[in-house]
Amino acid sequence: MINLLLLPIILPFFFAIILLFFKEKIQIQRALTLIGLVISFIASVVLMSVVKDNGVQSLTLGSWPAPFGITMVSDMVSVLLVTTSIVITFFIVMYSFISIGKERERFYYYPSVLFLLTGVNGAFTTGDIFNMFVFFEVLLMASYVLIVLGGEKKQLRESIKYILVNVISSALFVATIALLYSVIGTVNMADISVKITEIGQPGIITVIAVLFLLVFGIKGALFPLYFWLPGSYAAPPMPVLALFGALLTKVGIYAITRTYTLFFIHDLSVTHELLYVLSILTILAGCIGALAYFDLKHIMIYNIVIAVGVILFGVALMNESGMTGAMFYLIHDMIIKGALFLLIGIIIAITGTSNLRQMGGLMKTHAPLGWMYLIAAFGLAGIPPLSGFTGKLLIVKGAFEAGHVWGSIIILASSLIVLLSVIRIFIYAFWGEPVELKTTNRRAYRKMIIPATVLVVLSIVYGVGSEWFVPYMSDASKVLLNPSLYIDAVLKE
Amino acid sequence: MTVIANTLIVFTILTGLIFTVVTVIGVLRFPDVYTRAHAASKSATLGVIGILLGTFFHFWLNEGLFSIKLLLGILFLFITAPIGGHLLSRAAYLSGVKPTKHTVGDDLAEVVKQSKRD
Amino acid sequence: MKTNDVILQTGTKVVFFIIFLFSIHIFFAGHFAPGGGFVGGLLTTAAIVLLLLAFDLKTVQKALPFNFMIVVAIGLLLALGTAAGSIIFNVPFFTHAFGDFYLPLFGESALHTAMIFDAGVYLVVVGSTITMIQTIGGDS
Amino acid sequence: MEFVMSIIIGILFMAAVYLILSRSLLRIILGTGLLSHGAHLLILTMGGLGGTSPPVLAEGVTDYADPLPQALILTAIVISFGVTAFILVLFYRTYAEHQTDNMNLMKGNDEHD
């Protein structure tokens, strides 16, 4: 089954198309979406085991030899991300059943989600830089639809900003690919890597590297390109926000990671130093935002920014600990962000506001929610043995090994800020004098808390059972640190 | 043969060119929209048809390619150009562009006024 | 004021078919000459737009009673199906097949699965652009 | 010629950025349009402007233009068409809801309550 690595992309795509036929039949849409996701998940798990056993899988589409057709590559990094994305989407879709509303469901909400997943998985898997652009567009287009679906005033206003920024970044992306093509005449990622090595990364390639960083930095919310993110992400309904928070910035991070470990590895003192500085600044900027707001959504959104900084910091180190840590943290962040956004969504649904000052005492009425939230919050802050710890530990270790003392101390201190920001939510929303709640539907509440709980449990398993994941993560970092593994798999013969 | 062919080609293209130049003069020099539209829709169409015919002959006679596409194009232009000219003039009139002072009569004005009253 | 568009409508009836045929031609020409699914699709769209301009949404809807969203879906399925056919033969995705076949009516003719893919492209382009134009035009 | 093209690309980007930074929604859309034109021309230029014949097989022609950038541009054109259409509708819907097309009045919800 040589096409196996395509299935996690093709299956959501296929089901999304099928859903287009069932516009008014919401029940069928729901069922098909779940079925599609489950099948995709199975495919991705099989793929993961294949990658684990046989190393990097690659397939050049259309039976063309490698640099000429489009190559799809599944290494451990991509397959991990793909699997996690599918899992998270699954739970968010489950959550959407209750919270998104019939209206949106009728207007192609589920197909859009699946298209988004297609784009995300495609971007994770592709081995061709222009094809990556296409997948970026798929996921962006789907995200435009999702962010604006419903047409509320605020949504429309923020969508404009979101789309504007992404249009600019897309144009820049195309331009950068063009520049790269001009210099080395290829768009296949493995081939690019080989050719850059051949010419030894002259200055112009370094400039292109910086441009790539900027392009992906816009998508991945790197300082000073993240400004658009908080406002835009706060606009759409909660499941969409959860989807964005868990998946979208990660695509940018993945792209930076990929390009900065596969292409631009011959002038680390410039490119990676820049990445290093920017990621630290990203962390700081995220911390400022996370503290500045009293709005649940905004606090969480700024935590996305912080996480971006932490992960890229790990990547910038370019040593084994840092890279493994970054991978650990990346997956952790996807799971925990998904969980936290869902939990916050429940809080907002219960209290009817996202302003912390108008909440209080939920512990008396919704204790399980409180405990789930607290666990997730500690997980986010990297309290052992929860999921964020291993990654952060390894990143810090990597930073010390690389001699970046202050960087790692900032990372550690940022954990404190993260903790403060999320615990503040706990203290204000769950502790304190209870405020009067609007009457909520207990059944809906119970249905909503299930997917969130499962995600939290997953994150706990991920943290406590780190041992099970270490081989996968170290495989991932091995591929990232040894581009030859990737190249050999693509340009075999 | 070539000479005859070339003569034909040159003749048709030249005709086209002349009409084209006439169009430009018309569009630049005529006093109002309606007269310009006249120049544009009639002579421009003739101009392009001439040049296209020349091209058609060139490819047919010199390069041995009988292009249906070009003929189709000529036909198409022949049908559409007047429609376009008509629509533009009407649009201009209905959007209230005044004709030049030299205009003798304006029969449409009555009708428009009438229907506006209704 | 209320105007009739008799000239336009009559012309359009002819011109529509010219454009449509031209678009089909361009679509089929695609593999060997400039053209292909995109341009073909867009040109068909242009033809339909012309119809919409000359008549109105309701009339065109009656004349072309498709749900264009379904057309999009069919097009996507067609494109994906062509590409995914290779999964059955366990060759890399998107491996096209071509060859000379003897067809009863057309005689010896070259068939290329890429054509089917291009047809998918054509349908999607037509479907989605017309959907957009119809919905915008139908907006109040 | 590439020199001229590079300057054209610069001008397109410049005009696009200028328009995108303005206050009026409509001008912003115009800006995004120009931006994509700039990007497409950039690909074309970067592919090299040489080549005496279009990349369609013909007898006796050996010097074809580089087909790959053209294919990439085609993809990009279609995508930006989709995006432009979407943006257009988004903008007029926004205008309908907010009753303004002044970006300054759509300050957004970075409210620091």
Added chain:
Amino acid sequence: MMTFIWVSLLIVILSMLGVLYRIFRGPSTPDRLIALDVIGVMFISATALVSILFHTAFFFEVILLLAVLSFIGTVSFSKFIEKGEIIERDRNR
């Protein structure tokens, strides 16, 4: 022969530039549109001449296409000027 075509092309292009003046000058929108229509038509001529020069038939599609598009453009612009909306929902209402 080729020289003649070259010269013709030059004339056509100069004509286009001449008409371009009308686009900038106006004074009314229909004026501009007419000029635009003319430019579209001349564009077709230019393309035809270019294809003679280049000895290639690939631009014939372009020619036909330009004709089609120029027509559609003209129709939609004139409808826009006339009615403000180019596609009506139901004109019999």
Added chain:
Amino acid sequence: MEFVLLIFLPLVAALFVPLLYKRIKNIHTGWFVFVIPVILFIYYLRFIEMTMNGNVTTSTLSWIPSLDISFIAVIDGLSLLFSLLITGIGSLVVLYSIFYLDKKQEKLNNFYVYLLMFMTAMLGIVQSDHVISLYLFWELTSISSFLLIGYWFTRDRSRFGALKSMMITVFGGLMMLGGFVLLSIMGDSYSIRELIGNADSIIGHDYFTLALVLILLGAFTKSAQFPFYIWLPDAMEAPTPVSAYLHSATMVKAGLYLVARFTPLFAFSEVWVWLVTGIGLLTLFWGSFFAVKQTDLKAILAFSTVSQLGLIMSLLGASAVAYHVDGPDAIIFKVAAFAAIFHLINHAMFKGSLFMTAGIVDHETGTRDIRKLGGLMSIMPVSFTVAFIGSMSMAGLPPFSGFLSKELFLTSMLALRDFELFNFATWGILFPIIAWIASVFTFVYSFYFVFKTFAGKRKRQPLPKQPKEAPVGMLLSPVILATLVVGIFFIPNIVGKMFVKPAVVAMQFGLYNHPNEVAVHVSAWHGLTPELLMTLGIIAVGALLFLTMKRWQKLYEIQPQYLSLNALYDSLMIFGESGMNRLSRFYMTGLIRTYLIYMFAFIAAITTIMLFVQDAFVVDMDSFSALNAYGVMTAIILVLAVCMVLFAKTRLAAIIALGGVGYSVALFFVIYKAPDLALTQLVIETVSVALFLLAFKFLPTLKRHGESTAFRFGNFVIAAAVGVTMTLVALSAHSQKLIPSISEYYKETVFTEAAGGNIVNVILVDYRGFDTLFEIAVLAIAGIGVYGMIRLRLARKENSDENK
């Protein structure tokens, strides 16, 4: 037996607590919980024999073996002592809580879950040999104490105190983690004992001092040293059993434990001695001085805890000096180690009992305000006795255990004076002086605590509750502790032999081979030494100060509120909220234009800088193709069209101009031999124009919205920067075509392999068909989006609902 598992016993038991609480209503849940620490205590007693012989036992439970992370439990003298304190005092606290907390009113399930969790955490800290698992438990104590302090979560003070303690201790913990990681890199191991074994390689390392400071930050925050002590008084919002547990015997001792544990590694550092001793003494003084200011019973005890912790800390610092000296001098610093451990035990006893009595007073009178209390002696005789014993021990008076350790403390401080290492000589005199002054205040607050509460007259205004003696059950625990306080005074050497000496051996690793070598003999009477004189002085001056307290207590009011450390913390937190808010408000304007300006400016700047710094700006005229008349003309048309877009006054003109730009681009495609592109571009441009015209019905006319000249100029500068950058980069990239394109392949194979003629189209449907597949997907999604956007209008629905 794998005793590492026993660490988790309380945690596992905690899982059953909610169940028991729900099912069994009649019996106080505390009774079930009580069993756990008792079992553990008895279990740990068995190890005394072993540690007395200086033996060590370990037990491992692996967690992430691939990363070399596991739970390694070690029982040696030090960890055993702490384990016994944790479980022993834990049992007493649980016992006490059974009577203190009402089973009907309180959410006992939560309380005991937290408490058990905390117990696990503490056991984990003291038994962990692996730094990562140590850190894990360390944070677990922070979390469980957060929950315990915030137990009455509706109270604002509880929330505040919980957050404060967590922030400060977690901060320390994180820094400590950094230190641990550094250590593990330097010593190539996570195991503390292995690290100590590799001390030689660590000491010379560049990061040695940094690691030391980071780890000390952890210890200082947890042990409430100056200036981090501020969380401790606020933590008194917790129920009293919790205070008794956390702040006498366990949590705050974790920092001391850490310092003791790492002494063998860091003692070689001068910085260590200075910091630990200096901060310890400063804390001792500071805590004791401000304890007298407090009016809340528990606050007095909190500050006394701070000061006592400082005392022990300074002793630990002094004990590190033992590594620097040989011979007879060393003995005194070895005594310091003994004193530290010994005082730690004593402190656990008397402070536990004191907290419990404070709780009893609170419970029975309804207030903890010392100004309202007085004369309770007759009503609550047992409580008074316990409090008296505890206080006297704290003040360092015979015949209570505190006296003995206090004497040893003074001895050590005096020794530091005489000791000429690290330039102590000049400043050394300060050590005994500060120690003495601090001890005076210790004396004062001890008396203050016990006598203002129990002695004197009853205050006139009635207490919230009618005071009475506490029930026997509640008194049981404090009485046991008080008995121990007295008992230890009479058998100090047995205690020393059983507990202190094994601990000292573990702490001063490498100096001894066997606990018996610790040559310290404690005796109540050791002649008329300077220490004794100092004690006498303390009593005299202390008594005087206590009697005149009313007169000078006002002095505290001189210190303005805003100069305190609490104010610093508060302002930090406020800065974290409103300050950050203001900062963020400053640059997060909500205007997309602002954000775009940041982005564009950054993009242009960094790209241009890189271009020149990397010497990448090359313009190679030879690589360019010749100027082409059509090209130039098209370029001119394009630029004209762009200008028209820029300066268009009406929207129609703008759209026409945009179309013009599009057509010019198509013209370029024609010129540069791209017929497919030209076709597509033309059609798309036309369809787009049609779309625009279609949408114009809904769009406003073109307005500038009062863009000022400055505004436009700003836009222009940014735009120009971006434009110039793009030009420069494009030129450079084109001038450096280093590797020929791969597209020759397509030209060669298009007919033979792909059976096509139009290479571009074949690339689109075959070579790169995958792109096309998803590109049409983009178009399809755009269609969906447009459809949904126009047809689905929740906003309007909302509005119309409101209008009804």
